[in-house]
Amino acid sequence: xxxxxxxxxxxxxxxxxxxxxxxxxxxxxxxxxxxxxxxxxxxxxxxxxxxxxxxxxxxxxxxxxxxxxxxxxxxxxxxxxxxxxxxxxxxxxxxxxxxxxxxxxxxxxxxxxxxxxxxxxxxxxxxxxxxxxxxxxxxxxxxxxxxxxxxxxxxxxxxxxxxxxxxxxxxxxxxxxxxxxxxxxxxxxxxxxxxxxxxxxxxxxxxxxxxxxxxxxxxxxxxxxxxxxxxxxxxxxxxxxxxxxxxxxxxxxxxxxxxxxxxxxxxxxxxxxxxxxxxxxxxxxxxxxxxxxxxxxxxxxxxxxxxxxxxxxxxxxxxxxxxxxxxx
Amino acid sequence: xxxxxxxxxxxxxxxxxxxxxxxxxxxxxxxxxxxxxxxxxxxxxxxxxxxxxxxxxxxxxxxxxxxxxxxxxxxxxxxxxxxxxxxxxxxxxxxxxxxxxxxxxxxxxxxxxxxxxxxxxxxxxxxxxxxxxxxxxxxxxxxxxxxxxxxxxxxxxxxxxxxxxxxxxxxxxxxxxxxxxxxxxxxxxxxxxxxxxxxxxxxxxxxxxxxxxxxxxxxxxxxxxxxxxxxxxxxxxxxxxxxxxxx
Numbered sequence: 001x002x003x004x005x006x007x008x009x010x011x012x013x014x015x016x017x018x019x020x021x022x023x024x025x026x027x028x029x030x031x032x033x034x035x036x037x038x039x040x041x042x043x044x045x046x047x048x049x050x051x052x053x054x055x056x057x058x059x060x061x062x063x064x065x066x067x068x069x070x071x072x073x074x075x076x077x078x079x080x081x082x083x084x085x086x087x088x089x090x091x092x093x094x095x096x097x098x099x100x101x102x103x104x105x106x107x108x109x110x111x112x113x114x115x116x117x118x119x120x121x122x123x124x125x126x127x128x129x130x131x132x133x134x135x136x137x138x139x140x141x142x143x144x145x146x147x148x149x150x151x152x153x154x155x156x157x158x159x160x161x162x163x164x165x166x167x168x169x170x171x172x173x174x175x176x177x178x179x180x181x182x183x184x185x186x187x188x189x190x191x192x193x194x195x196x197x198x199x200x201x202x203x204x205x206x207x208x209x210x211x212x213x214x215x216x217x218x219x220x221x222x223x224x225x226x227x228x229x230x231x232x233x234x235x236x237x238x239x240x241x242x243x244x245x246x247x248x249x250x251x252x253x254x255x256x257x258x259x260x261x262x263x264x265x266x267x268x269x270x271x272x273x274x275x276x277x278x279x280x281x282x283x284x285x286x287x288x289x290x291x292x293x294x295x296x297x298x299x300x301x302x303x304x305x306x307x308x309x310x311x312x313x314x315x316x317x318x319x320x321x322x323x324x325x326x327x328x
Numbered sequence: 329x330x331x332x333x334x335x336x337x338x339x340x341x342x343x344x345x346x347x348x349x350x351x352x353x354x355x356x357x358x359x360x361x362x363x364x365x366x367x368x369x370x371x372x373x374x375x376x377x378x379x380x381x382x383x384x385x386x387x388x389x390x391x392x393x394x395x396x397x398x399x400x401x402x403x404x405x406x407x408x409x410x411x412x413x414x415x416x417x418x419x420x421x422x423x424x425x426x427x428x429x430x431x432x433x434x435x436x437x438x439x440x441x442x443x444x445x446x447x448x449x450x451x452x453x454x455x456x457x458x459x460x461x462x463x464x465x466x467x468x469x470x471x472x473x474x475x476x477x478x479x480x481x482x483x484x485x486x487x488x489x490x491x492x493x494x495x496x497x498x499x500x501x502x503x504x505x506x507x508x509x510x511x512x513x514x515x516x517x518x519x520x521x522x523x524x525x526x527x528x529x530x531x532x533x534x535x536x537x538x539x540x541x542x543x544x545x546x547x548x549x550x551x552x553x554x555x556x557x558x559x560x561x562x563x564x565x566x567x568x569x570x571x572x573x574x575x
Contacts, residue, residue, distance in 0.1 A: 228419070228476075231480075232406065232483060234430070
């Protein structure tokens with residue numbers, strides 16, 4: 001031990017002057033030759049320079065070898081994945097392409113019109129359900145977080161609801177409510193339209209999921225925020241409304257959006273109880289033409305709605321972040 | 329009868345007996361400084377006074393009115409008592425101005441423009457009028473804490489509780505916050521401070537209380553507590569502070 005003592009230790013005997021030639025990375029990257037060859041060239045150059053003792057140029061070449069190896073990963077993998085998909089699509093005399101993307105059906109205007117009519121039902125269902133779920137799930141989340149002994153029974157009830165409806169497949173809930181409520185003349189809900197039953201069923205299912213998202217968001221807001229709000233004289237509900245919930249909602253936009261995309265897709269379930277939605281109509285097209293192109297077309301319609309929706313919400317989230325977080 | 333009377337207050341957190349019989353009187357316009365090691369109960373005592381924590385035994389009275397125990401109007405109580413926290417706790421999703429006007433608008437039902445006028449006056453007094461529309465994240469720690477003080481003052485409280493308000497600040501930002509407290513003291517605000525800034529306590533306090541393991545071991549004017557403490561524990565505590573170069 002030297003005189004610097006235990007905490008400092010002895011000066012390191014290691015060298016920092018090694019030259020990295022990235023030989024292994026270059027060899028692996030040869031699996032994608034266009035960039036792999038460049039990587040190998042620089043790696044060899046680096047090794048050669050290092051042997052001559054020209055450390056700085058050797059390092060520079062080594063760095064280039066590393067950069068090109070990473071290009072091999074990024075570009076090479078992409079090219080190979082796309083090539084594999086093309087291979088699948090056009091193999092067997094294009095059977096895959098014909099089953100999924102038969103041009104004669106894809107270009108048929110009447111099929112698209114029929115599908116769009118059905119898709120409009122799906123759109124209505126998920127738009128209405130999303131609005132109701134947004135409110136209903138927040139109510140459930142807040143009930144689950146009510147403080148105090150007195151609220152224990154109602155907390156328990158809310159927990160039970162969430163546990164039950166998260167556990168049952170949406171398909172079963174839609175079937176049970178959509179077919180059963182009418183048959184059993186359930187009070188208050190014995191005489192609704194198919195679409196209303198579907199909205200009710202999906203609200204109950206997704207309300208359970210989304211309430212958990214809200215709950216996580218509310219719990220993630222530091223307790224000091226509630227303390228500060230209460231200490232200013234705001235009541236518990238005022239504190240939730242003005243301080244805690246707004247922060248919680250901003251934090252859970254991404255998972256909320258995730259659940260809503262799930263909901264948009266799950267509206268496909270309603271074809272099971274005889275609603276002529278996009279999936280039911282796609283099935284007709286498939287059956288009459290003997291392909292699966294109808295489903296592909298329906299899938300495209302879902303894509304068309306979901307992807308812009310995602311981008312829009314991401315933009316919205318970025319905007320609020322820029323506003324509240326320091327842009328120093 | 330004192331303005332604030334604290335009688336035999338006890339507080340448990342589960343098994344832990346945090347406050348073990350606190351007795352304290354605070355007169356109007358007094359500045360009382362609570363000193364003592366971490367975990368001695370300073371913060372808990374402040375939080376009990378405005379009912380952020382419910383006391384398990386004892387009595388707290390303000391102006392002769394009971395303000396602990398069951399059946400009290402905690403929201404009304406908290407309008408009388410402002411508290412500022414170590415961690416500022418500004419609302420990050422609101423501008424500085426909204427932070428300050430939220431409670432006056434929602435609790436006191438003061439119209440928006442009136443509340444904003446008053447908030448701007450207060451901000452001007454602490455030199456932050458130009459930050460009114462900014463969000464808290466864009467402010468330095470010292471600026472945030474000054475805003476937090478103004479936010480509490482906007483409710484026009486009769487008592488201010490300051491819970492180690494400079495402990496989370498970089499050293500060069502401490503002075504700007506303490507200057508406001510000094511101004512408040514001069515204006516006659518009744519205050520209780522939990523603090524580690526002994527110099528400051530010495531300067532502004534009318535009374536210093538040394539807390540140790542949930543009781544007030546010694547209280548008196550600052551000259552006596554800092555200059556000639558009688559209790560052995562107080563002497564030991566102050567010696568540690570002096571050894572750390574903080575007094």
